[in-house]
Amino acid sequence: MGLLDNLKAKLGPLKGKAGDLAHQHGDKIEQGLDKAARAVDERTKGKYSSQIGTGAGKAKDALGRLSEESRRSGESRQSGESRRPGDHDGSGPQGPAS
Template identity: 45%
Template sequence: MGKLMDKVKDLAHRHDDKVDQGIGKAGDQADQRTGGKYTEQIDKGVDAAQQHTGEGDTQR
């Protein structure tokens, strides 16, 4: 399992821009489906997740 996680982390770091976009889109979908009720919490979660990819850039 350790080698698999290392490969996933490596891919995420090499393609951090795409991962960040995917995280952002997922956050937007969650926000839309909850009717904006949890926008602030979703944004915090998206930002935290995006900081774990690449160089910690956040795109929204």
């Protein structure tokens, strides 16, 4: 296994936790992004307003995607938990082996 594979394997669970937090506290995180963007804009005296706005917008978009992924994976986990052992989920070969 390569270095990147090891890193991805170790960071995978953290992405899920971050997604859960983004889903639960997205509104507060967005408020924090807005507040940080305003503070930086004031410190730079508006010189980089466009870039700051673009960066804040991209951060909010990423937050939304992370939250949405978390929501979708939560739904799939819930539907997976409701399956009984032996239920067919539509993947893999069907019927008896020949």
